[in-house]
Amino acid sequence: MGRTVTRKLDRSAPRAGTTARRASVLQAALVCFTEVGFENTTVQDIQREARCSVGSLYHHFGSKEGIAEELFIDGIERFNRGMLRKLRASSGAEDSVKAVVRFYCDWTVRNRPLASYLHSRDIDFSEAARARLKEIYREYITEVFEWFTPFVARGDMRVLPREAYVPLISGPIQEYVRRWLSGHYERSPGSLKGLFADAAWNAVKGLPRGAGAQG
Amino acid sequence: MGRTVTRKLDRSAPRAGTTARRASVLQAALVCFTEVGFENTTVQDIQREARCSVGSLYHHFGSKEGIAEELFIDGIERFNRGMLRKLRASSGAEDSVKAVVRFYCDWTVRNRPLASYLHSRDIDFSEAARARLKEIYREYITEVFEWFTPFVARGDMRVLPREAYVPLISGPIQEYVRRWLSGHYERSPGSLKGLFADAAWNAVKGLPRGAGAQG
Amino acid sequence: MGRTVTRKLDRSAPRAGTTARRASVLQAALVCFTEVGFENTTVQDIQREARCSVGSLYHHFGSKEGIAEELFIDGIERFNRGMLRKLRASSGAEDSVKAVVRFYCDWTVRNRPLASYLHSRDIDFSEAARARLKEIYREYITEVFEWFTPFVARGDMRVLPREAYVPLISGPIQEYVRRWLSGHYERSPGSLKGLFADAAWNAVKGLPRGAGAQG
Amino acid sequence: MGRTVTRKLDRSAPRAGTTARRASVLQAALVCFTEVGFENTTVQDIQREARCSVGSLYHHFGSKEGIAEELFIDGIERFNRGMLRKLRASSGAEDSVKAVVRFYCDWTVRNRPLASYLHSRDIDFSEAARARLKEIYREYITEVFEWFTPFVARGDMRVLPREAYVPLISGPIQEYVRRWLSGHYERSPGSLKGLFADAAWNAVKGLPRGAGAQG
DNA sequence: AATGAATGAGCCTTCATTCAT
DNA sequence: GATGAATGAAGGCTCATTCAT
Numbered sequence: 001m002g003r004t005v006t007r008k009l010d011r012s013a014p015r016a017g018t019t020a021r022r023a024s025v026l027q028a029a030l031v032c033f034t035e036v037g038f039e040n041t042t043v044q045d046i047q048r049e050a051r052c053s054v055g056s057l058y059h060h061f062g063s064k065e066g067i068a069e070e071l072f073i074d075g076i077e078r079f080n081r082g083m084l085r086k087l088r089a090s091s092g093a094e095d096s097v098k099a100v101v102r103f104y105c106d107w108t109v110r111n112r113p114l115a116s117y118l119h120s121r122d123i124d125f126s127e128a129a130r131a132r133l134k135e136i137y138r139e140y141i142t143e144v145f146e147w148f149t150p151f152v153a154r155g156d157m158r159v160l161p162r163e164a165y166v167p168l169i170s171g172p173i174q175e176y177v178r179r180w181l182s183g184h185y186e187r188s189p190g191s192l193k194g195l196f197a198d199a200a201w202n203a204v205k206g207l208p209r210g211a212g213a214q215g
Numbered sequence: 216m217g218r219t220v221t222r223k224l225d226r227s228a229p230r231a232g233t234t235a236r237r238a239s240v241l242q243a244a245l246v247c248f249t250e251v252g253f254e255n256t257t258v259q260d261i262q263r264e265a266r267c268s269v270g271s272l273y274h275h276f277g278s279k280e281g282i283a284e285e286l287f288i289d290g291i292e293r294f295n296r297g298m299l300r301k302l303r304a305s306s307g308a309e310d311s312v313k314a315v316v317r318f319y320c321d322w323t324v325r326n327r328p329l330a331s332y333l334h335s336r337d338i339d340f341s342e343a344a345r346a347r348l349k350e351i352y353r354e355y356i357t358e359v360f361e362w363f364t365p366f367v368a369r370g371d372m373r374v375l376p377r378e379a380y381v382p383l384i385s386g387p388i389q390e391y392v393r394r395w396l397s398g399h400y401e402r403s404p405g406s407l408k409g410l411f412a413d414a415a416w417n418a419v420k421g422l423p424r425g426a427g428a429q430g
Numbered sequence: 431m432g433r434t435v436t437r438k439l440d441r442s443a444p445r446a447g448t449t450a451r452r453a454s455v456l457q458a459a460l461v462c463f464t465e466v467g468f469e470n471t472t473v474q475d476i477q478r479e480a481r482c483s484v485g486s487l488y489h490h491f492g493s494k495e496g497i498a499e500e501l502f503i504d505g506i507e508r509f510n511r512g513m514l515r516k517l518r519a520s521s522g523a524e525d526s527v528k529a530v531v532r533f534y535c536d537w538t539v540r541n542r543p544l545a546s547y548l549h550s551r552d553i554d555f556s557e558a559a560r561a562r563l564k565e566i567y568r569e570y571i572t573e574v575f576e577w578f579t580p581f582v583a584r585g586d587m588r589v590l591p592r593e594a595y596v597p598l599i600s601g602p603i604q605e606y607v608r609r610w611l612s613g614h615y616e617r618s619p620g621s622l623k624g625l626f627a628d629a630a631w632n633a634v635k636g637l638p639r640g641a642g643a644q645g
Numbered sequence: 646m647g648r649t650v651t652r653k654l655d656r657s658a659p660r661a662g663t664t665a666r667r668a669s670v671l672q673a674a675l676v677c678f679t680e681v682g683f684e685n686t687t688v689q690d691i692q693r694e695a696r697c698s699v700g701s702l703y704h705h706f707g708s709k710e711g712i713a714e715e716l717f718i719d720g721i722e723r724f725n726r727g728m729l730r731k732l733r734a735s736s737g738a739e740d741s742v743k744a745v746v747r748f749y750c751d752w753t754v755r756n757r758p759l760a761s762y763l764h765s766r767d768i769d770f771s772e773a774a775r776a777r778l779k780e781i782y783r784e785y786i787t788e789v790f791e792w793f794t795p796f797v798a799r800g801d802m803r804v805l806p807r808e809a810y811v812p813l814i815s816g817p818i819q820e821y822v823r824r825w826l827s828g829h830y831e832r833s834p835g836s837l838k839g840l841f842a843d844a845a846w847n848a849v850k851g852l853p854r855g856a857g858a859q860g
Numbered sequence: 861a862a863t864g865a866a867t868g869a870g871c872c873t874t875c876a877t878t879c880a881t
Numbered sequence: 882g883a884t885g886a887a888t889g890a891a892g893g894c895t896c897a898t899t900c901a902t
Binding site for chain 4: 466467468469470549550551552554590591593594596597598600601602603604605606609612615617622625626629632633
């Protein structure tokens with residue numbers, strides 16, 4: 001693809017204090033992005049929804065992409081914070097694993113539009129934003145693994161390749177949620193939460209202690 | 216301005232016909248879509264890659280979207296055919312469940328660009344294409360469930376809400392593949408195929424026959 | 431392909447507001463339309479003539495057709511206003527009928543390009559514009575007929591099928607003007623104004639009062 | 646308007662003998678032109694309607710414009726021939742003048758689509774076609790005037806500026822027909838034929854012979 | 861901070877015409 | 882004579898972004 005990326009220098013937005021205006025723009029953008037996707041949303045769509053001028057929008061966010069980035073990063077951070085809080089409030093391996101599934105499910109249902117937006121894979125974020133997201137993920141996943149490491153060490157959870165844990169625990173609920181968000185499944189994820197939580201635990205729980213010895 | 220389309224004469228799009236040209240355009244489009252996404256691919260990108268004229272492109276596909284649709288539908292059908300073939304070649308519940316996971320993994324690795332494209336959620340297909348896809352999925356999933364129904368009836372597999380099977384069986388491998396496709400995970404899905412296959416079987420297998428009786 | 435427009439967000443066109451820019455665009459468009467016709471005028475032609483950007487043009491008028499519509503409607507309204515003013519300044523049937531012919535002639539000569547444009551029949555106006563034009567015509571023709579009705583009632587003018595008046599009064603001058611506008615006739619309509627005015631009156635004047643009685 | 650006219654050299658069509666194919670193409674073109682106008686008709690529209698290939702169409706007519714020209718010229722010639730025949734079959738000034746109006750009316754009603762097409766002013770004919778049309782008109786109008794000259798000489802018809810005759814005689818009926826063709830008037834021209842014929846005669850008839858002498 | 865007119869690169873698509881078969 | 886795939890110039894329009902007020 002020979003097309004030159006025409007990203008103009010660095011146009012970072014003035015990080016003003018959180019005005020009501022800023023919030024209303026983000027809210028408006030979320031509505032638009034959810035309805036027709038980032039690419040199909042025009043800056044005008046956002047203004048119209050936020051009832052503000054183009055100028056104002058650029059004053060606060062610098063670019064259309066700037067809005068998308070802020071919305072995305074805020075969303076991710078909020079999700080991560082929630083998840084870690086829930087995790088820290090859990091006790092023991094089983095409860096923790098199941099808490100992950102439950103939280104994923106609950107948060108998605110409570111924040112459906114945002115969750116839907118966070119699933120988009122078609123936004124071409126700036127290098128800066130990508131780096132930021134990577135860092136945020138790194139910190140988050142590190143904390144998560146730190147939480148689970150003792151359980152694995154103790155044998156409460158299986159020893160698996162590092163990349164296998166997330167798919168085994170969250171894969172089923174995520175798959176379900178994805179289909180629910182896109183309208184393929186009717187039944188709210190909540191009703192299957194327990195089932196997927198059990199399955200998650202079942203997939204990663206440690207083998208019964210004396211099992212091998214007795215065989 | 217809400218202008219009414221005042222076209223009075225009938226102007227419908229041209230139809231199919233397998234030319235080498237058609238194939239090369241689809242190939243080119245796949246390359247572009249995979250690299251930068253549907254929205255960021257221009258018709259010119261496709262031409263350039265396919266070494267054909269705009270006119271030719273429109274002669275065969277009617278629109279940029281038309282190309283995307285054909286590519287998508289072809290891909291889905293190829294995947295489905297492969298999966299069903301594998302399924303019919305399996306024997307027994309365990310082998311069948313594991314075959315699903317294995318095929319998903321193998322096909323993805325063998326058809327990485329196409330698999331990647333089939334994961335896009337940002338294309339606004341025409342009503343017609345959406346209907347077509349829905350029908351294709353319906354037929355496919357019907358056959359799959361018909362295959363597994365006897366196993367469930369016989370007790371080889373658990374009785375679960377219908378919507379739970381796919382997430383439980385394919386969720387983990389899909390989640391892994393998705394991350395691998397987007398470059399977050401390095402290790403090829405192949406190396407974890409067995410692990411996810413086992414997990415899938417473990418998640419849906421029936422309870423041991425006489426278990427309850429003996430207790 | 432018969433694609434359904436899947437735009438979900440509301441995107442309506444901008445509205446009016448009298449800027450100098452607007453006027454200059456209309457002026458430019460008139461020049462172009464008159465020279466090569468609506469279909470053969472490109473948006474670029476208009477920009478070039480108006481010395482403005484494409485964007486500006488679309489900002490103010492929404493589409494090429496939008497410009498044509500505004501120009502047309504403005505022209506018609508200006509003509510109608512002028513005609514009604516002249517009519518109201520006339521006294522008696524004969525003076526009124528002749529005033530119509532004279533005004534038609536004078537206005538055309540004074541506003542040659544606009545008159546020429548108003549004769550085009552090849553523009554495919556939007557449903558809205560057509561409705562607007564219909565309404566404008568209805569109001570205009572109603573007033574005109576209201577003005578003449580008393581003369582007919584009084585016997586100063588003949589009783590004729592409603593649709594016959596306009597052709598009888600304006601037909602000849604219009605036919606002449608049409609040919610003059612398209613360059614077939616050299617002699618300015620002004621020089622034949624009196625002749626056509628007399629003919630118009632002759633065609634619709636009432637029969638001599640006592641004529642029948644004496645016979 | 647700085648646009649260069651890109652008329653390529655001389656691409657005249659092979660004047661084959663009148664095939665059925667040629668006729669069906671002209672018929673198809675007429676339908677299209679009448680429905681959406683010349684500019685809005687595509688070559689494909691014509692093929693589709695004529696059920697022939699693009700190649701065939703170009704084989705016979707050389708270009709889209711070629712079709713329009715042939716259709717137009719044929720139409721004009723047919724009209725002129727008919728008019729002259731009617732004229733020659735008339736006797737006396739009054740009968741001749743009224744025959745003109747009647748024929749105009751009848752022919753239009755009988756050949757509505759063609760008449761409608763002949764009213765279009767938006768086709769940019771080739772220089773050659775324009776010259777041809779001019780010559781055809783010259784011959785026609787010459788014959789017409791030759792027919793009427795004796796009547797004027799004899800005093801049966803008024804002496805008027807040459808350009809005034811056509812508008813006075815045909816103006817009203819043409820104006821009516823034009824509005825009828827574009828759907829503004831419902832009532833068929835036929836029903837007003839007599840009225841317009843009388844008006845035409847009234848507008849150009851000579852003054853009563855002894856009138857002045859007696860005064 | 862806010863406004864909205866102005867900008868123009870670039871997009872998707874159309875369509876008359878050509879030409880090898 | 883017929884066919885229809887191929888061509889590519891050109892067109893109307895969109896939309897992120899700028900900037901004077």
